Amino acid sequence: MGPEKKVIWITGASSGIGEALAYEFNKKGAHLILSSRRPEELERVKIACENPDESVRILPLDLADTQSLNAKTKEALSMFGSIDMLINNGGISQRAYAVNTSMETVRRIMEVNFFGTIALTNAVLPHMIEQNSGHIVVISSVMGKIGTRYRSAYAASKHALHGWFDCLRQEVYEHDIDVSLVCPGFVKTNVTVNALTGDGDKYNKMEKAQKSAMPADEFAKKLLPKLAKKKEEIYIGGSEILSVYVKRLSPRLLNMILKKVQVT
Numbered sequence: 001m002g003p004e005k006k007v008i009w010i011t012g013a014s015s016g017i018g019e020a021l022a023y024e025f026n027k028k029g030a031h032l033i034l035s036s037r038r039p040e041e042l043e044r045v046k047i048a049c050e051n052p053d054e055s056v057r058i059l060p061l062d063l064a065d066t067q068s069l070n071a072k073t074k075e076a077l078s079m080f081g082s083i084d085m086l087i088n089n090g091g092i093s094q095r096a097y098a099v100n101t102s103m104e105t106v107r108r109i110m111e112v113n114f115f116g117t118i119a120l121t122n123a124v125l126p127h128m129i130e131q132n133s134g135h136i137v138v139i140s141s142v143m144g145k146i147g148t149r150y151r152s153a154y155a156a157s158k159h160a161l162h163g164w165f166d167c168l169r170q171e172v173y174e175h176d177i178d179v180s181l182v183c184p185g186f187v188k189t190n191v192t193v194n195a196l197t198g199d200g201d202k203y204n205k206m207e208k209a210q211k212s213a214m215p216a217d218e219f220a221k222k223l224l225p226k227l228a229k230k231k232e233e234i235y236i237g238g239s240e241i242l243s244v245y246v247k248r249l250s251p252r253l254l255n256m257i258l259k260k261v262q263v264t
């Protein structure tokens, strides 16, 4: 079944990939609940959608405030009466060597990317189990499959998502709930601008790889048909995606290559 009138809850919908997914699902006639911390940015995305009053609601939340997510889920359920798809997209990246990254920064990245994501998923799951259907989507990263310099805590948070959601997939299969882990390569968004340095400040720079990367709307267009097929693991990006396959073939070869290449 297509996304028409399906209720889709997207986190990180105020920017980048989440915003692009909102527009793409809106065009297909879905009902949307848009979440992130900044209500004014969510409002901006809402009014850029077609039929916003009828088909889009905003629900500000902070993924790091895991205690609040049960109440937020109740609110989300009251908006259209159901949740058919949860897109766990909200997240933050890192630009610092491990040795220079404070434990506070590591915990902050884990809190948003991992604990926030699994807490929200656990809050939504009882409803999906009751309705015996649902699709949980997780925007991981190529960094959920491999590791490169400057991203130790970020890669750890994304790898952790693969462990957790691979287990969950087996547990919810009998309730007709699907789990899709999505691994983008470089996508042109503010992800590096918003990334944390070792002491937790904003990195505030857009790297070259990001500037010349795939636009977010193109990424969203490529993702929708793969989600419609309920694919379990999805890779979308440029040549950096090859690293996932090289690692499968030979982790040693990938590490040899990564030690030599310039990474920003």
Ligand SMILES: NC(=O)c1ccc[n+]([C@@H]2O[C@H](COP(=O)([O-])OP(=O)(O)OC[C@H]3O[C@@H](n4cnc5c(N)ncnc54)[C@H](OP(=O)(O)O)[C@@H]3O)[C@@H](O)[C@H]2O)c1
Residues within 6 Å of the ligand: 011, 012, 013, 014, 015, 016, 017, 018, 035, 036, 037, 038, 041, 061, 062, 063, 064, 089, 090, 091, 092, 093, 112, 139, 140, 141, 142, 183, 184, 185, 186, 187, 188, 189, 190, 191, 192, 194
């Ligand atoms: N762009 C890439 O190259 C790339 C590659 C691989 C994976 N990804 C993943 O794609 C996802 C989206 O990132 P993006 O590239 O679109 O970057 P982005 O433009 O920086 O968007 C990040 C989104 O996450 C939200 N967010 C951040 N902290 C939050 C919190 N504590 N609570 C709730 N929402 C929060 C932000 O909204 P507020 O500031 O309003 O809260 C924003 O909407 C992330 O999970 C990222 O790891 C991106």
